[in-house]
Amino acid sequence: xxxxxxxxxxxxxxxxxxxxxxxxxxxxxxxxxxxxxxxxxxxxxxxxxxxxxxxxxxxxxxxxxxxxxxxxxxxxxxxxxxxxxxxxxxxxxxxxxxxxxxxxxxxxxxxxxxxxxxxxxxxxxxxxxxxxxxxxxxxxxxxxxxxxxxxxxxxxxxxxxxxxxxxxxxxxxxxxxxxxxxxxxxxxxxxxxxxxxxxxxxxxxxxxxxxxxxxxxxxxxxxxxxxxxxxxxxxxxxxxxxxxxxxxxxxxxxxxxxxxxxxxxxxxxxxxxxxxxxxxxxxxxxxxxxxxxxxxxxxxxxxxxxxxxxxxxxxxxxxxxxxxxxxxxxxxxxxxxxxxxxxxxxxxxxxxxxxxxxxxxxxxxxxxxxxxxxxxxxxxxxxxxxxxxxxxxxxxxxx
Ligand code: HEC
Ligand code: HEC
Ligand code: HEC
Ligand code: HEC
Ligand code: HEC
Ligand code: HEC
Numbered sequence: 001x002x003x004x005x006x007x008x009x010x011x012x013x014x015x016x017x018x019x020x021x022x023x024x025x026x027x028x029x030x031x032x033x034x035x036x037x038x039x040x041x042x043x044x045x046x047x048x049x050x051x052x053x054x055x056x057x058x059x060x061x062x063x064x065x066x067x068x069x070x071x072x073x074x075x076x077x078x079x080x081x082x083x084x085x086x087x088x089x090x091x092x093x094x095x096x097x098x099x100x101x102x103x104x105x106x107x108x109x110x111x112x113x114x115x116x117x118x119x120x121x122x123x124x125x126x127x128x129x130x131x132x133x134x135x136x137x138x139x140x141x142x143x144x145x146x147x148x149x150x151x152x153x154x155x156x157x158x159x160x161x162x163x164x165x166x167x168x169x170x171x172x173x174x175x176x177x178x179x180x181x182x183x184x185x186x187x188x189x190x191x192x193x194x195x196x197x198x199x200x201x202x203x204x205x206x207x208x209x210x211x212x213x214x215x216x217x218x219x220x221x222x223x224x225x226x227x228x229x230x231x232x233x234x235x236x237x238x239x240x241x242x243x244x245x246x247x248x249x250x251x252x253x254x255x256x257x258x259x260x261x262x263x264x265x266x267x268x269x270x271x272x273x274x275x276x277x278x279x280x281x282x283x284x285x286x287x288x289x290x291x292x293x294x295x296x297x298x299x300x301x302x303x304x305x306x307x308x309x310x311x312x313x314x315x316x317x318x319x320x321x322x323x324x325x326x327x328x329x330x331x332x333x334x335x336x337x338x339x340x341x342x343x344x345x346x347x348x349x350x351x352x353x354x355x356x357x358x359x360x361x362x363x364x365x366x367x368x369x370x371x372x373x374x375x376x377x378x379x380x381x382x383x384x385x386x387x388x389x390x391x392x393x394x395x396x397x398x399x
Contacts, residue, residue: 033073036066040097041090047347050310056097063102067094067111071118084122091115100369135227136162142235143273144168144362147226148193155224162226166234167362168274172245173254175287175325177297186330186357206291212252237266237274255286269364269371276363277321287325299323304340305380306387314375316384331357343390 036059043052056063073079074087095112102108136147149155149162170179180186183206191203198205198216204223208216216223225231233239242258249256258264260282267278279285289297300323306315322331332338335357342354349356350366360366380386 034066034069036062037070040066040094044090044093047350049346050312052097053101053311056101060102063094063098064107064111067091067098067115070094071115075118081122085119088115088119088122092119096367139164139226139231139235142168143360143365144171145234146188149226150189150192151194160220160224161228163223164226164231164234165223169234169245171276171287171362172256172285173249173252173287175289176330177289177295177325177327178287178291180327180330212291213248237268237272240266249285252288254288257284260284269368271365271367273364297324298328300328303384304387305375305384306344307378307380308373312369313373314377314379315372316375317387340385340388341390342387344387 036055039055040052042048043055059066070087070091074084074091079087092115095108095115098108099112136149139145139147144167146165146167147162148165152162155162176186183203184191193203195216197203198208201209205216207213208223210217214222221228221230233241242256242261246256246258248254261267261284262282267275267282269275289295300319302319304317304319306317308314335354336342336344344354348354349359352361355372356366359372364371
């Protein structure tokens with residue numbers, strides 16, 4: 001058993017190294033590597049969004065062939081798993097780029113199907129090698145599911161699976177303010193969550209004490225079910241137990257109006273993730289602000305307009321939508337200073353800064369460009385605040 005575990009860890013480390021090397025190493029240059037591919041991969045790695053958009057737009061006629069040739073090259077025998085997944089991932093990014101900036105057509109659908117199939121089959125093949133790594137990634141694919149396994153060794157000792165924390169399920173009953181930041185810092189792995197603290201009534205135990213929710217002293221497997229069959233329903237909104245949600249909502253003083261669901265179904269975006277604002281617009285749910293009945297919510301009602309420094313459409317940030325659920329102190333001052341001068345950039349966001357603190361993690365993904373870039377260029381209304389950004393200080397050349 002011991003040796004097995006050691007072997008498993010070594011393999012994991014090796015895989016991580018392989019992935020890292022493939023990211024750091026220059027992309028495998030073969031004779032077939034076209035200028036388009038080199039440029040695309042370069043932009044992709046350096047997160048040069050606007051250069052990428054330009055490249056895609058001017059490559060319409062060759063792009064589908066380019067994707068196929070990249071996918072084929074990725075499957076060459078001499079290429080290792082890390083490099084292969086990297087190339088397939090780039091092919092998949094090309095498919096997305098084509099979808100957004102050129103459009104969906106029959107040929108694209110065929111190409112996409114091929115790329116998706118290759119990725120799926122590669123993952124299947126490598127599954128044995130890196131079952132650990134991939135399993136947990138997969139468990140988190142549905143936005144708002146977190147695997148908690150910092151104390152994995154101790155859980156294994158008791159024959160328990162890691163915890164799957166369905167962040168999204170909790171959002172149905174509770175506004176963000178309930179948990180952030182009184183109970184949890186809004187950052188993964190920062191809270192040092194442990195069974196001991198939970199049972200003592202902290203962290204999850206603020207609610208999972210047999211009063212507000214099932215107790216952590218008995219229903220072990222209701223939380224410790226990461227990767228198990230029972231957890232499957234947490235990855236699929238079609239399997240939501242609406243009666244239980246309504247029952248819990250009623251008990252808490254929240255609302256879950258099943259009868260208002262369009263055709264009885266959860267509204268989802270085009271990626272299959274829950275569309276929370278549609279749920280709100282249709283008056284389906286009404287989470288509670290706080291566990292404290294005397295709590296006075298603070299909301300800021302204004303709109304902030306971001307003139308995007310590129311050809312993409314502009315962005316409108318709604319302070320009200322955000323602050324009605326989220327505490328001011330969750331965003332200010334750590335994520336944004338209380339001003340219009342933050343240096344908000346796509347690259348920083350995709351690394352988890354600014355809007356990326358939530359979007360792509362618990363809120364709709366970055367792939368959904370147009371949900372943020374929704375404003376026709378330069379159509380700012382009078383009453384809307386204008387984001388200024390970091391003012392560049394012009395350097396004066398001196399002799
Ligand atoms: C019932 C409690 C609860 C509610 C309600 C809740 N969260 Fe969380 N949130 C958590 C926990 C637990 C974590 C993980 C903390 C850890 O791993 O240490 C977390 C983590 C996060 C993270 C960090 C993600 C990352 O990858 O680092 C963000 C962002 C976040 N929550 C945003 C929100 C937003 C926005 C809302 C409301 C729409 C919300 N949360 C509602 C409990 C909650
Ligand atoms: C603010 C209160 C609150 C906090 C904090 C909280 N929960 Fe919950 N949780 C609930 C309620 C209420 C339910 C619904 C219980 C029921 O179905 O009877 C629930 C349900 C669950 C479920 C079952 C979901 C399902 O559909 O089967 C899991 C798993 C869970 N919580 C895990 C956690 C973990 C892990 C933490 C800490 C990281 C946590 N919860 C923190 C209130 C909370
Ligand atoms: C409300 C959800 C919940 C329930 C129910 C629950 N746990 Fe946990 N448990 C957690 C979380 C969250 C962690 C921390 C996970 C991590 O390591 O990141 C944890 C960690 C653990 C650990 C690792 C050591 C430690 O102190 O963190 C053990 C052992 C454990 N739980 C045992 C149990 C047992 C036994 C039961 C049933 C009597 C149980 N748990 C019920 C949420 C729960
Ligand atoms: C989801 C994150 C978020 C939340 C929650 C939030 N803000 Fe902001 N806030 C922003 C962003 C983004 C800006 C604009 C940053 C920029 O343009 O550089 C901003 C700007 C501001 C500004 C300067 C512009 C203005 O509106 O006058 C103030 C003041 C401010 N916020 C106060 C608050 C207060 C008070 C709350 C709570 C009621 C709050 N914010 C909640 C993200 C947030
Ligand atoms: C602290 C977390 C957090 C931060 C930071 C954040 N958002 Fe959001 N945002 C949310 C949540 C939660 C929603 C509700 C929808 C969801 O969860 O998918 C939302 C919704 C939105 C919507 C949809 C509004 C609508 O009416 O359809 C837009 C657009 C948006 N955010 C843009 C931004 C932009 C731009 C930034 C950065 C300037 C930003 N958000 C920063 C949490 C956040
Ligand atoms: C959560 C909201 C959000 C999403 C989703 C989003 N963006 Fe942005 N984007 C912004 C904000 C805010 C800015 C900053 C605007 C400014 O002041 O330049 C921005 C700026 C940009 C810029 C200008 C240059 C730069 O790097 O700042 C480009 C290009 C861009 N986005 C492309 C995209 C593309 C392509 C996607 C989809 C893959 C996307 N964005 C998705 C919010 C978003």
